[in-house]
Amino acid sequence: MTGTGFKPRTALALVLFMCIVALAPAHPQAQSGEKNFISIGTGSVTGVYYPAGGSICHLLNRGRRTHGIRCSVESSSGSAENIKNIRANEIDFGVVQSDTQYQAVNGLSVFADDGPYDDLRAVMSLYFESFTLVARTDSNINSINDLPGKSVNLGNPGSGQRGTMDSVMKAMGWTEDTFAEVHELKASEQSRALCDGVIDAMVYTVGHPNASIKEATALCDSILAEVTGAEISKLVSDNHYYSFVTIPGGMYRGTDYDINTFGVGATLVTSANMSEEVVYEMVKSVFDNIETFRELHPAFSDVDTTKMASEGLSAPIHPGAIRYYREKGIIK
Ligand code: GLU
Numbered sequence: 151m152t153g154t155g156f157k158p159r160t161a162l163a164l165v166l167f168m169c170i171v172a173l174a175p176a177h178p179q180a181q182s183g184e185k186n187f188i189s190i191g192t193g194s195v196t197g198v199y200y201p202a203g204g205s206i207c208h209l210l211n212r213g214r215r216t217h218g219i220r221c222s223v224e225s226s227s228g229s230a231e232n233i234k235n236i237r238a239n240e241i242d243f244g245v246v247q248s249d250t251q252y253q254a255v256n257g258l259s260v261f262a263d264d265g266p267y268d269d270l271r272a273v274m275s276l277y278f279e280s281f282t283l284v285a286r287t288d289s290n291i292n293s294i295n296d297l298p299g300k301s302v303n304l305g306n307p308g309s310g311q312r313g314t315m316d317s318v319m320k321a322m323g324w325t326e327d328t329f330a331e332v333h334e335l336k337a338s339e340q341s342r343a344l345c346d347g348v349i350d351a352m353v354y355t356v357g358h359p360n361a362s363i364k365e366a367t368a369l370c371d372s373i374l375a376e377v378t379g380a381e382i383s384k385l386v387s388d389n390h391y392y393s394f395v396t397i398p399g400g401m402y403r404g405t406d407y408d409i410n411t412f413g414v415g416a417t418l419v420t421s422a423n424m425s426e427e428v429v430y431e432m433v434k435s436v437f438d439n440i441e442t443f444r445e446l447h448p449a450f451s452d453v454d455t456t457k458m459a460s461e462g463l464s465a466p467i468h469p470g471a472i473r474y475y476r477e478k479g480i481i482k
Pocket residue numbers: 192193194196197198199200227228229230246247279308309310311355356357
């Protein structure tokens with residue numbers, strides 16, 4: 151072909167070149183070869199960690215065209231498993247209870263064999279979680295003090311509630327023999343087990359309201375029970391990461407009155423190896439859109455950015471988060 155200057159090979163080369171340009175990442179982070187696909191370890195799909203991770207990813211992914219980061223969530227056994235998976239490089243971020251975060255940093259409890267996790271980094275605090283005791287009405291359990299001799303789900307290994315329950319049992323001077331039966335069911339299984347009569351009571355360290363406890367209180371006659379008394383007061387005053395809380399009456403069928411218990415913070419953690427840019431963008435996408443975040447789940451409705459940058463964070467704060475908090479004057 152002559153005259154027009156059109157050559158099929160040239161055209162093909164041009165198309166190929168344009169495809170490469172179009173596919174090439176336009177953001178500096180991708181060009182520098184840093185990790186763009188990140189995962190957040192959460193909890194059971196019936197809990198609040200799963201929607202919490204999903205909400206963070208949703209807000210972060212909205213800015214994907216600018217920063218190039220893509221976020222996804224994974225369900226898991228819960229707090230302790232999330233921290234172990236971050237340490238093993240299997241996930242990048244994890245939602246974890248503030249007591250579990252403290253224990254991991256200091257190599258305590260379920261982390262005793264692994265030793266202190268020096269590279270654990272705090273990103274932000276999210277919302278409050280209450281240690282929640284739910285009992286079938288016919289089991290005559292109205293308070294934590296009524297649990298001896300009953301069939302109780304202590305929580306699955308790797309979950310945060312199992313860790314909190316272990317602390318409660320220690321504080322009360324209980325062992326597994328204190329109960330008629332102990333179970334290690336996952337959070338997603340326990341509501342059904344409660345209503346099927348497999349267990350008399352279940353515990354869940356969780357934000358409110360949540361789908362799991364709605365399920366337990368809708369499927370059969372069950373109530374939330376008080377977690378109070380001298381031993382619980384001592385447990386809370388001896389450990390800075392615990393505080394007293396009231397679960398407002400009327401949230402769940404069968405419990406129209408306030409329930410006194412204690413709780414922890416739900417926090418987001420990562421490893422010291424995580425890129426500063428990724429953590430910065432993640433914090434920015436949540437904090438810059440805090441009104442939207444509050445609307446994504448009723449348990450997030452009263453989150454406060456000042457508290458989110460400080461409360462319940464035992465691990466050193468990741469430099470990417472510090473950069474955002476300083477920029478906004480949230481921390482000095
Ligand atoms: N606090 C629970 C845990 O650490 C999870 C609660 C939830 O999934 O919302 O395992």
